Amino acid sequence: MSTKPVEAGSIKTGSFVVIDGEPCKVVEIEKSKPGKHGSAKARIVGIGIFDGVKRTLIVPTSAKVDVPLVRKFNAQVIAILGDTVQLMSLEDYTTFEVPMPEDEDLRNRLVEGAEVEVWEIMGRYKIQRVRGQ
Secondary structure, eight states: OOEEEEEGGGOOTTSEEEETTEEEEEEEEEEOOOOSSSOOEEEEEEEETTTOOEEEEEEETTSEEEEEOEEEEEEEEEEEETTEEEEEETTTOOEEEEEOOSOHHHHHHOOTTOEEEEEEETTEEEEEEESOO
16 A cells, blocks of 8 residues: 545645645645635645656545655665666665656765665655765
């Protein structure tokens, strides 16, 4: 299970939410008051964690929305293969490949043997930062 349902009214800026099947970081949330007919609405704006695309979700504050479960773990860089990076998990020593990070500063600090923090979200991986540098 890679997501859990949460009430839309409890989502806060900086948390994560799934919009259109894509995990996003919430950058803005606006709650409207309940009208004469109907319930209060939440307008959630998120930026895609993997693609950087801005998405908006408008739902009643009582509605359930999916929140991605983020698993953070450390891995070691084994090889840099062009636009992908081969990593080995320091938990169970499995190897896997992740796309090269978009962030230029992060790219420049990736070297073979470096330890990185990796986030696994909905079966996809992303290098968040280089550790110990």
